[in-house]
Amino acid sequence: MKTSQAGVDLIKAFEGIRNEAYLDAVNVWTVGYGHTGPDVVKGTWYTTQQAEVVLKKDLAKFEEAVNRLINVKLNQYQFDALVSFTFNVGAGALEASTLRKRLNEGQDPSVVAKEELPRWNKGDKNKTLEGLTRRRMQEVELFCTPPPKPLTGTVTITALKHTLLKKEPIPSEQLSSDQRAKVMQSRVIRNCTVLERKNKHTYLELGFGLGRWWVYDEHWTGLTTQTEIKPYAVQGDLRYLRNFPYFYQQDNGPEGWRQCQTSCVAMCLKYMDVPGINDDVDYLKYVKKYGDTTHREPHKQALAELGAYARFSLAVNIQDVKDEIDQGRPVVAGILHHGTVDQPTGTGHFVVITGYGKDYWLVQDPYGELDLVGGSWANTSATAGKNIHYSFKNLNPRLFVGGDGNGWCWLNFKKKQSDHAQDRAN
Numbered sequence: 001m002k003t004s005q006a007g008v009d010l011i012k013a014f015e016g017i018r019n020e021a022y023l024d025a026v027n028v029w030t031v032g033y034g035h036t037g038p039d040v041v042k043g044t045w046y047t048t049q050q051a052e053v054v055l056k057k058d059l060a061k062f063e064e065a066v067n068r069l070i071n072v073k074l075n076q077y078q079f080d081a082l083v084s085f086t087f088n089v090g091a092g093a094l095e096a097s098t099l100r101k102r103l104n105e106g107q108d109p110s111v112v113a114k115e116e117l118p119r120w121n122k123g124d125k126n127k128t129l130e131g132l133t134r135r136r137m138q139e140v141e142l143f144c145t146p147p148p149k150p151l152t153g154t155v156t157i158t159a160l161k162h163t164l165l166k167k168e169p170i171p172s173e174q175l176s177s178d179q180r181a182k183v184m185q186s187r188v189i190r191n192c193t194v195l196e197r198k199n200k201h202t203y204l205e206l207g208f209g210l211g212r213w214w215v216y217d218e219h220w221t222g223l224t225t226q227t228e229i230k231p232y233a234v235q236g237d238l239r240y241l242r243n244f245p246y247f248y249q250q251d252n253g254p255e256g257w258r259q260c261q262t263s264c265v266a267m268c269l270k271y272m273d274v275p276g277i278n279d280d281v282d283y284l285k286y287v288k289k290y291g292d293t294t295h296r297e298p299h300k301q302a303l304a305e306l307g308a309y310a311r312f313s314l315a316v317n318i319q320d321v322k323d324e325i326d327q328g329r330p331v332v333a334g335i336l337h338h339g340t341v342d343q344p345t346g347t348g349h350f351v352v353i354t355g356y357g358k359d360y361w362l363v364q365d366p367y368g369e370l371d372l373v374g375g376s377w378a379n380t381s382a383t384a385g386k387n388i389h390y391s392f393k394n395l396n397p398r399l400f401v402g403g404d405g406n407g408w409c410w411l412n413f414k415k416k417q418s419d420h421a422q423d424r425a426n
Contacts (some may be wrong), residue, residue: 001067003059005160008079009060009229010142012245013328014135020045024123031056034087054274058087061141071104075147077227080108081117081139088135089120113143129273129382129402134242138229148224150202152194157204157222158216165213181213191300194223231328232355240355240362241330246269246386247280249366255293259284260350263366264332265303265410267352272415274308278289280366299381299410306425308415316407318396321353321361324411330354334408338375345375345397348408360389372398372416 003011015034021044024030024268029040032051033377035058046054066074066082069091074082086094094100099116103109117140121132164172167179191207200213202223217223233242247270249263250256259280266280277283290298298314303310310332313320324331331353337344358402371378372394378384400407 001063001074001076001079001082002218003063003083004148006142006227006229007083007425008055010080010084010138011055013231014084014131014138017048017051018316019047019051041325044287053416059083062086062091067077069095069100072106074109077142077145077147078113081113081143084135084139085117085120089388093120099256107241109363110144113140122275130243130245130271131273137242138382139349142227144418145227148226150197150224151193151222155192155193155194155204155222156190157220158189159183159185160219160221162187162299163216163219165206166201166213167205167213169214189272197295210230221364224287230326232325236241236245237357238355238362239325239330239357241271243271244352244354246364246383247366248382249280250380251382252284257367259293260366261299261332261380262287263300264350264352264364267364267366268310268330268410269306269415270302270309271309272413274306274415276306278294308413310414311412312408312410314408314410316400316411318400319393319403320405320411321409322356325353325355329411329413332410333399335395336401337370337398340375341373341394341397344401351390357389359393360391361395362364363390363395 012033017032017033021031021040021042023030024034024036028036029044030036031040031044033050035046035054052298057132057196063082066079069265070082082179084095085099097116099112102112102116102326108205117136118133121128121136123132162185163183165181165183166172166175168175171367172180176390189206189210194202194207195205195212196260198202198214202215202217203212203214205212215223219306231241234240247267247308249259252263262284263280266283268276269277269283270279283302283306284293286302287293287298289305290301292298299310300312316331316333321331322332332350334348335351336346336349337345337349349367351366353361354364363385365388367377368380368384369378369388370376372390396404
């Protein structure tokens with residue numbers, strides 16, 4: 001079996017692309033889409049095109065491992081999830097795992113995946129990593145997704161690689177030059193009618209009078225139902241970041257009351273598994289090196305020292321915040337928390353936006369729960385600010401003071417490392 005686009009997308013989403021070699025979470029030199037090996041050393045540099053080529057080679061190695069080590073029949077998404085897992089932890093880990101043993105014994109695959117995959121979320125020094133926890137959750141979700149089904153009727157297809165249109169569903173070398181036509185990667189052909197399927201090929205009446213041709217299924221998308229890999233989870237109308245940590249600013253010491261920005265940025269760093277950040281007090285030590293925690297510049301310098309990045313903007317709009325969530329990134333937003341919703345006042349307070357629904361934001365408020373209508377606080381207990389639904393109607397006037405496009409926010413959180421698990425589960 002080969003990895004489908006859903007599996008490739010999952011791997012890319014969690015590995016990310018890095019053009020210059022870096023030390024990952026378990027101190028292994030890594031470049032491109034999570035590529036490691038003796039060829040990767042300090043200073044190794046890949047173009048994006050090189051990273052794509054190497055990813056395909058790496059995928060082939062891990063596909064071979066899954067095909068060889070798993071003796072029971074897998075559907076496409078089960079295979080994809082195991083390739084992602086093996087890409088992350090290594091073929092040796094899969095071979096020695098209880099996951100493999102139980103699958104090969106014929107136990108219920110979905111039960112095995114749900115029980116075994118989440119165990120593999122440890123990094124260096126046996127530390128649980130948030131990123132690995134989320135990756136395992138998405139691998140379980142993909143593993144348990146019903147397999148893709150062939151589409152009928154009219155379809156739009158896209159070439160995944162340089163390929164051929166064929167007059168017969170046989171190997172291309174057996175066809176004469178007038179029985180095949182070259183197609184470039186990413187070519188889109190619309191309004192195609194499915195006529196027949198045979199030998200891993202699909203026979204189509206191509207749109208726009210291009211005639212009837214066979215296509216090799218593995219070289220095209222659009223022939224089967226697809227599952228999309230997203231960097232967020234969905235529950236009802238809510239689109240949110242999985243397993244987002246929460247820190248309470250008021251337990252930071254005598255100045256905790258003024259450290260909302262510190263606690264908010266720290267939540268984002270913990271979410272990204274930035275080394276050295278286990279809570280907001282850890283981050284506070286870095287910020288204090290460079291100045292007052294209420295100022296932006298000390299945070300920029302602290303982020304740089306930690307190998308992380310975020311951009312501060314004074315011109316953020318509603319769609320900007322939603323776009324960040326859609327990309328799997330939190331937003332640290334400044335609001336006016338005093339005064340009424342019609343006339344907000346104050347020197348400013350920071351919260352983290354980690355999701356949105358039809359008419360509300362999902363918010364992590366490090367001080368507690370706000371009284372959005374009247375101003376100030378409704379509840380300041382230690383967990384009151386976790387996963388609060390703040391309505392657009394009552395938060396937006398405090399966030400976008402003067403109208404949409406005036407938001408003060410930290411955006412585009414990134415870190416230098418991607419996460420790889422230790423070759424064992426605990």
